[in-house]
Amino acid sequence: MWRRLIRLVAALAVCGAPAAQAASVWVVELEGAISPASSDYFIRTLERASDEGVELVVMRLDTPGGLDKSMRDMVKAILASTVPVATYVAPNGSRAASAGTYLMYASHIAAMAPATNIGSSTPVSIGGGGGSPFPSPTPTPSPMPTPGSAPESEPSSEGDEGSGGSADDRPAHEPADAMGRKVVNDAAAYLRSLAELRGRNVEWAEETVRSGANLAANEALERGVIDLVAADLTELLDTIHGRTVTIAGVERTLDTAGAEVQTIEPDWRYELLGIITDPNVAYILLMIGIYALILEFYNPGIGVGAVTGVICLLLGAFALQMLPINYAGLALIAVGVAMLAVEAFTPSFGIVGTGGVIAFVIGSIILMDTDLPGYKVSYPIIAAFTAVSVGVVAFGLGAALRMRRARVATGVESMVGATAQVMEDFTASGRVRAFGEVWNARGEGEFHEGEDVEIAAVDGVIVQVKRTGPATRAR
Incomplete structure (x- = not known):
């Protein structure tokens, strides 16, 4: 009897227990250059994911590069995040070039779809206001060795960590100026530190910064630059299920099998920043x-x-x-x-x-x-x-x-050159009408009533006039 009662209580407990809620995975799609708008969008999404207890944030990435400051802000957010971040270079034909390589190295999980590539991480200029930018890479073909000549050796990164070594020891691709070497050395050290943190290929991290090296997806997997190659998001989530990642010094096992996937759509702020920046x-x-x-x-x-x-x-x-x-x-x-x-x-x-x-x-x-x-x-x-x-x-x-x-429009000076009309016959002096007023006038010769004359000068209340044409008498 007691056994039946125990079985009944256990059955009721099982029936009444709520079903386990499926884990939630958020997908953030970043396509194009890493910009202030994309950085703000990703960081805000990561903060929301932490508040809502999301299991994993997947950054689906296809970028030719971007701004150094924006990239570093995103890297800092990933390193400080309480939610694991998987950066997934997809779909086929996408790339994680330049700044995208740093994001891949910083992420807890680095994955690529087939027919994608990663690399070209050399900074190209020094930004006084926003850090050195990372370019959209333009591959430069390597020269083919001539018959009988030794093949060109791979550049070595040894001795480049400090000031770059002497001019004789410096590789041909290293910048000749001191400031350029500082920028490259800083970028190389930054990517090496991320590689050491995530246990990825440190040597290739140095190589991609100093020589702009690139790898296809399968090559990146073989050389330990990424963690896996997945054909689609479903395969990615199934593959990383049960893997252990370190979050804030604590190991955490991912539960992504059958997870509920939600794509986070950009909001108005992202669109506005994308336009004005x-x-x-x-x-x-x-x-x-x-x-x-x-x-x-x-x-x-x-x-x-x-x-x-x-x-x-x-x-x-x-x-x-x-x-x-x-x-x-x-x-x-x-x-x-x-x-x-x-x-x-x-x-x-x-x-x-x-x-x-x-x-x-x-x-x-x-x-x-x-x-x-x-x-x-x-x-x-x-x-x-x-x-x-x-x-x-x-x-x-x-x-x-x-x-x-322009002629003077006001004052006595404005009268010079104007036309006046003789009011009476006079010789040498008489009266004329100008500007609706009667003025005493002086002039050389005889002037007749009604004749138009030109004001040549003004002396107090007397105007000096002169004939503009042959003498005429008004009728």
């Missing part, structure tokens, strides 16, 4: 804001120019502070616009205006401190705003010339 859009907003304010000060009205100018300036400034800008270029643009405004309000016959146009053009060209494709201000846009600036100079110069050539 385009260098061309940021530049246009900045210029519209400046010229709208100049227009408002030149011709005060109901405040439309001021409101438009302030909004555009704030949006442009917000975008520029997230981009790798050259502050010397920004200062030249500001000086150029200021000189153009001076030319428009206090014309200097083109001297100040010409200098303003030159400063404006140079500043616009060097504004973006990066060689990364897609992060330069378009030359046609610069040309368009330069034309507007030249128009401002031309307007100011034309106004100055017109003012110089």
Whole structure:
């Protein structure tokens, strides 16, 4: 009897127990250059995933590279995350080039789909405002060895960790200047540290930074650069189920088999940042804001120019502070616009205006401190705003010339050259009517009533007149 009662209680307990909830996996899709917008989108998603207890965040990646600052912010978020991150280069034909390689090395799980590649992680320039950018790689074919010559040896990374060694020991691909070597050494050390943290290939991490090496998916798996190759997301989740990853120093076993997969769609903030952090859009907003304010000060009205100018300036400034800008270029643009405004309000016959146009053009060209494709201000846009600036100079110069050539419109000086009418016959002196008033007049010769004469000079209340044609008598 007791056994039956125990079995009954156990059956009721089993029936009443809630079914185990399936693990949740979030998928974040990043396609294109790593930018401030994509960095903000990923970091905010990772924070939400931590708050909601998500089992795993999968970053499906296809990138040609991106900005160093944005990439480092994402790496920091991954390293500090309480949710495991799997970076998955997919679909077929995708790549994790340049900055994408760093994200792969930083992730808890690194996976690639077939027919994908990873590498080309050499920084290409030094960013004064936003760190060194990582380019969209353009593969350079290696020269083929000539018959009878020894094949070109692989570059060695030994001795490059410090100052780069002497000029004789330095590999051919290493930058010749000291600043360039510092940037490359910093990037190499950063990627090596990530490789050591995740137990991945340290030697190849050095190689991809110093020589821009690339690997296909299967080669990356063989050399220990990634953890697995998976044809699709389902295979990825099934393969990593039961694997152990380290989160904040604590080992954690992944439970991803049969997980509920949710793709996180970008929100309005991501879309807005994606638009305004385009260098061309940021530049246009900045210029519209400046010229709208100049227009408002030149011709005060109901405040439309001021409101438009302030909004555009704030949006442009917000975008520029997230981009790798050259502050010397920004200062030249500001000086150029200021000189153009001076030319428009206090014309200097083109001297100040010409200098303003030159400063404006140079500043616009060097504004973006990066060689990364897609992060330069378009030359046609610069040309368009330069034309507007030249128009401002031309307007100011034309106004100055017109003012110089124009007749005086007020005062005694405005009477000189005007026409007056003789009121009575006189010789040497008499009276004329001008500007609705009667004036005492003097002139050489005889003048007849009703005759039109020209005022040659004004002396107090007496006007000096002269005949404009042969003597005539009014009838």
